[in-house]
Amino acid sequence: MVRTFQALSIKSKVTLAFIFFILIPFSVLGLYSYNQSQRFIQAQLLANSQTTAKQIKYTIESKIDLIESVSNNITYNYRLQQFLGEPYSSDSNSLDTYFNYAAPLVNYAMLFQKINIQQISIYTNNTSIPEGFGSFYSEQKIKKETWYDTFMASEKKTLWVLNTIQADGSELFRYIQKMISIEGSYLGVTIVDVRSSDLLEPAESPNIANQPVYVLDENHKVIPQGNNDTLKALDKVSSSLFSQGYAKESGFLYVADTLKDVQHVIVMVIQLPPLLGSLQVAANLAFILTFIVLLIAFYFVLKMTLSKMKTSIKQMDLAIETGFKPIPIVRKDEFGVITEKFNILLNKITLLLSDMIKKETMHKDAQLIALQSQINPHFIYNTLDIFSAKMEIAGQYDVSDAMADFGKMMRYNMDGHAKFATLSDELRYLGQYMTLQKVKYGDSIHFRVHVPNELLTIQVLKFILQPIVENSVKHGFAKQDTLDIDIYVSQESDLSIRICVKDNGAGIGTTRLNELNEQFRTSVYLAKGDKDRESIGLGNINERLKLFYGENYPLQLNSIEGQFAETILTLPYDAKRIEENDNVYRVNY
Structure with a gap:
């Protein structure tokens, strides 16, 4: 039995080890599938909750887009910009423009929109325009606002101001947009106000998942509403909720998504279904113990295989140290094939070393010949210089110059192996x-x-x-x-x-x-x-x-x-x- 097992190939040994030490034991551990089903249910629950949260997010962001669109229609109205950019005069047609165009423009924007905007205000730096109609005001009235100096000093053209508390205690979202003319002149700001309850209404209304949804401000502070126990758990949720978009804490699944521009976060809270008590624990323990036993078994199998591999490596090292002598082949499995291939490699290395020694000897001989051949061109250059100097002494300057140029031409011909030269x-x-x-x-x-x-x-x-x-x-x-x-x-x-x-x-x-x-x-x-x-x-x-x-x-x-x-x-x-x-x-x- 032992000899039969030793004669098997490594592939056969690994296959048998897999069947007896992995396949059969893991077939018995059917309870482990329960854990996998629980994970699948939680994954499905997470996917469904994320879909619901995104639907709520897209509904709120659609309202944000409508608010910004209303502001853009007013801010970039060319005729309104002309009216605000010119001095107001009761003798001219300024009064007609004020009553017949500027004020109705804002009123129509309030009437014809799909979101309940509380107020649209235009604060202009043109002090000659009278205030009125609940829409046009002097810019002086907003210069004490906490956001004013920072916004005006920045290059931003729009700004959302959040949680502005009104006299009645309600919260207000304020969209602020700089009004800049085509010529680049600053004319004032347009402010669109909308109540928090109107903008965030989709998060507070019942959803298809029938799960509570909460809103967090830009500091991740929960806006109080709903069940107090859930709110306390939400305050202690880990930071992974905002980095990964979801988190699991204290039997609850939290799914978060950030609203664009306003920087609020909507969080959906889902209670996870309870696991199967003691049976699940026993199954997990059995799985861990079985896994440890299988690891030990695999360790001994691998140890036996690796010991034979180490023996082969020692034989290879000995062959290299003794001058690439072939290794005797005593096995018929994969290790025997490796030994045979290694012997072929040793033979090729021996031949290559022999060829390299011959080529190195020939290369050194060629270098010696090349160094010797360099003596001849220098001898010719020096001889031509002597003839040129002799001709110059004899007064034959043309011939002297010609011989000097001939020497330079020879140097140019023989100097280096470059294929290119400058045009000069x-x-x-x-x-x-x-x-x-x-x-x-x-x-x-x-x-x-x-x-x-x-x-x-x-x-x-x-x-x-x-x-x-x-x-x-x-x-x-x-x-x-x-x-x-x-x-x-x-x-x-x-x-x-x-x-x-x-x-x-x-x-x-x-x-x-x-x-x-x-x-x-x-x-x-x-x-x-x-x-x-x-x-x-x-x-x-x-x-x-x-x-x-x-x-x-x-x-x-x-x-x-x-x-x-x-x-x-x-x-x-x-x-x-x-x-x-x-x-x-x-x-x-």
């Missing part, structure tokens, strides 16, 4: 190249650069301009003795950068021009022989442009045979458009 560096490199060409052609060749200073710092691909200029020099002298090469750099309306290399050489025929442009667009190059070898350099530039900037940025040629030829490069640029100005960087050779 590329143009400087071209200038050094043209210095070498002037040694051969002298004053027969002229080179000029026109570029706004703002564009000198943009990043461009290295070595994209020199092959184009070299191509112009090579073919430009075919049928003439002098050659002018101009480079124009500008920013286009679509914020791209346009670089144009133009020469006044022999140009390109129409057929050949169309053929080259098609090759640049499709990246299909048809070499015809040595005479077309120049297209290889331009094709290389074209492919680099399309590789780094995208297929929408090919090289483009434009020419009229016998007059000029120009090569156009278009590069993307995300900066703001640079307006045309005379601040242009120019280079002349």
Whole structure:
């Protein structure tokens, strides 16, 4: 029996443990379902109570919206604002406006509304308007109110003042709204008064749940009403009532919801049904004891399984310490499979370590060769500097400058592995190249650069301009003795950068021009022989442009045979458009 159990897989062992230690015992503990049913009943009771509380809340908030709507209709009435903003004069039509429009406006608002508003008052800062009709008053009458100074100093346009005690002892809600003209002038305030009993009537009336509903002020103080025992319990309810919206205390369920703007809280109180006495307690105790016993049983099963796992881990540690030697496989369950996979992993690690050692050795050899190869360029730079200095001493300044520029060009070619350089560096490199060409052609060749200073710092691909200029020099002298090469750099309306290399050489025929442009667009190059070898350099530039900037940025040629030829490069640029100005960087050779 023991051997059969040990031969089982871990999955089978866990399944058997679940059946004997969890499934069967928990089937016996049917009384536990009673506790779950009680929770379900309480959850349903909570959901129903929250729905009823929300219905009461929405009814009261609808009244609040109506009050604010009535106030808005009066406060934002343009004709009333004109009347309050102008000096009152009995000689003008002010009296007619007062009697025929301003006063009736307030009276109609009192009559045609769905809530019992007690009074609508307008307190104006226009002292020339006489008080009257129970609606228009001077603002001086409310300046001693406790809320006045704070409200006027704030940026708020509306305010609810709560629990204003009247002469008859009743409570009053007061909605206050600043009256500001279209021009931004302060004209006074509109105040709408409504009794607390009218506004909160839905909370005090019987509800569909037939449960008592109470109202708490902004300080969470209960407004006295109803059963005194319930009120005392409500005063002691925990703060979770206001953070979670419900709380359970002393056999009561409390459901709360906050009214917007007025900051009052409506609370519904529901008495929870009593639990089943001693039987429920016995069931809970039995559940706890059974749960503890099952935990102990599971502990021993897991301990046995984990002890075998620890043994396997020790064997793995030993294999790692002894040079990745394979672990002997003595089991057929999942631990045996893990051991087999671990041996495969050890074998792969051994191979990878061997490969890493070989690659590290090759890398160090390559570093040594690279360090040795750096000696040669520095030797060349120093030798060129010696020749340049010697030529300068001999008075051959042109040759000296050409050799110095040649040394700088070599440094630019060999310095680093960056793919990009600033436009300024590329143009400087071209200038050094043209210095070498002037040694051969002298004053027969002229080179000029026109570029706004703002564009000198943009990043461009290295070595994209020199092959184009070299191509112009090579073919430009075919049928003439002098050659002018101009480079124009500008920013286009679509914020791209346009670089144009133009020469006044022999140009390109129409057929050949169309053929080259098609090759640049499709990246299909048809070499015809040595005479077309120049297209290889331009094709290389074209492919680099399309590789780094995208297929929408090919090289483009434009020419009229016998007059000029120009090569156009278009590069993307995300900066703001640079307006045309005379601040242009120019280079002349």
